[in-house]
Amino acid sequence: MTAQIIDGKAIAAQVRAEVAEEVKALAAEGVAPGLATVLVGDDPASAIYVRSKRKACAEAGITAWDHDIDAAISQEELLALVDSLNSDSSVHGILVQLPLPPHIDEDTVVEAVSPAKDADGFHPFNLGRLLAGTGAVVPATPAGVRELLVRSGVEISGADVVVVGRSNIVGKPLAALLFQKADGANATVTVCHTGTKDLARHTRRAGILVAAIGRARSITRDMVASGAVVIDVGMNRTDAGLAGDVDFEAVREVAAAITPVPGGVGPMTIAMLLKNTVALARAAMPGPRAG
Numbered sequence: 001m002t003a004q005i006i007d008g009k010a011i012a013a014q015v016r017a018e019v020a021e022e023v024k025a026l027a028a029e030g031v032a033p034g035l036a037t038v039l040v041g042d043d044p045a046s047a048i049y050v051r052s053k054r055k056a057c058a059e060a061g062i063t064a065w066d067h068d069i070d071a072a073i074s075q076e077e078l079l080a081l082v083d084s085l086n087s088d089s090s091v092h093g094i095l096v097q098l099p100l101p102p103h104i105d106e107d108t109v110v111e112a113v114s115p116a117k118d119a120d121g122f123h124p125f126n127l128g129r130l131l132a133g134t135g136a137v138v139p140a141t142p143a144g145v146r147e148l149l150v151r152s153g154v155e156i157s158g159a160d161v162v163v164v165g166r167s168n169i170v171g172k173p174l175a176a177l178l179f180q181k182a183d184g185a186n187a188t189v190t191v192c193h194t195g196t197k198d199l200a201r202h203t204r205r206a207g208i209l210v211a212a213i214g215r216a217r218s219i220t221r222d223m224v225a226s227g228a229v230v231i232d233v234g235m236n237r238t239d240a241g242l243a244g245d246v247d248f249e250a251v252r253e254v255a256a257a258i259t260p261v262p263g264g265v266g267p268m269t270i271a272m273l274l275k276n277t278v279a280l281a282r283a284a285m286p287g288p289r290a291g
C-alpha cells in the first residue's frame with residue numbers, strides 16, 4: 001500500500017478562502033477583523049512563524065497589528081501592552097508568540113490575554129471550555145489536525161485515535177477535541193508520552209495516529225498499523241532540513257493516508273488562527289451571540 005498524501009497546503013488554502021469570504025461578510029456589517037501579534041525578542045523560528053501569520057492575515061483581509069518588542073522588555077511592560085490590546089476595540093484577536101524570554105512568566109502572560117480575544121485558544125478559560133465541549137476557540141494546531149481529517153473524509157467517530165505527545169498546545173487539547181460527543185469527534189483517544197510503557201503497542205492499534213513529539217522520524221514503520229491514517233505535527237530542524245516526527249518514506253508504505261512535513265499540519269495551524277480571529281470578531285459584535 002502507498003498512502004494517500006493529505007495535502008495540508010491545499011486544504012489550508014480552502015480554509016483561508018472561506019476566511020476571506022467571512023472577512024468580506026463582516027466588512028459588509030461594518031466590522032474589520034484585526035489580529036494583534038506580539039513577538040518578543042529575536043528567536044529566528046518565532047520570527048518566521050509570526051511573519052507567516054502576518055502575511056496570511058493580510059492575504060485574508062484581516063488587519064495585522066504588529067508589535068515587535070525588544071527581548072529586554074519587563075514582564076510588567078508586556079502585561080501593560082496586553083492590557084492595552086485587550087481594551088482596543090479594533091483588535092479582535094491577540095497572539096503572543098511563545099516561547100517568551102526566561103525572565104517572563106508565560107502562564108501569567110497567557111492568562112492576561114482576554115479570553116474573548118484569545119486567538120490561540122491557550123487561555124485556561126478557553127481550554128476549560130474545550131474540555132467541557134462548549135468551546136468556540138480551539139488552539140490552532142489541534143483544530144487544524146481535526147480539519148485535515150474531516151476534509152480528507154476520514155471517519156473520526158468511533159476511531160481508535162492515538163496521540164503521541166501531551167503538550168498544552170497540541171496533545172492535550174487535541175485529545176479533548178477528538179473525544180467530545182460531537183460531529184467530527186467522538187473518537188476513543190489514547191494519549192502517550194515519555195511515561196508510556198511500550199509505545200509501539202499503543203501506536204500499532206491506532207486507526208488514526210497523531211505524532212506531536214518533537215523528535216525527528218521517531219515513529220517508524222513497525223509502529224504503524226497497515227491502513228492507519230497518520231498525522232505528523234512534528235517540525236524538527238535537522239542537518240538535512242525540516243523533518244517530521246514520522247519516518248515519512250517508510251511509513252507511507254503501510255499507512256492509508258499521511259501528512260507530509262512541510263505541507264501538512266503547518267499550513268493548517270495558520271489557517272485555523274485566521275479562522276479563530278474572524279470567529280472572535282463575529283462574537284464581539286453587539287446583539288445576540290451564537291454558541
Ligand SMILES: NC(=O)c1ccc[n+]([C@@H]2O[C@H](COP(=O)([O-])OP(=O)(O)OC[C@H]3O[C@@H](n4cnc5c(N)ncnc54)[C@H](OP(=O)(O)O)[C@@H]3O)[C@@H](O)[C@H]2O)c1
Pocket residue numbers: 141164165166167168169170171192193194195196199212213214215218233234235236265266267269
Ligand atoms: N505544525 C505546527 O504548526 C506545529 C505546532 C506546534 C508544534 N509543532 C511541532 O510539534 C512537535 C511537538 O510540539 P509540542 O509543542 O507539543 O512539544 P513538547 O511540548 O516538547 O511536547 C512533546 C511531547 O512529546 C512527548 N514525548 C517526547 N519524546 C517522547 C517519546 N520518546 N515517547 C513518547 N512521548 C514522547 C513528551 O512527553 P512528556 O510530556 O512525558 O515530556 C511531550 O508530551 C514539535 O516538533 C513542534 O515543533 C508543530
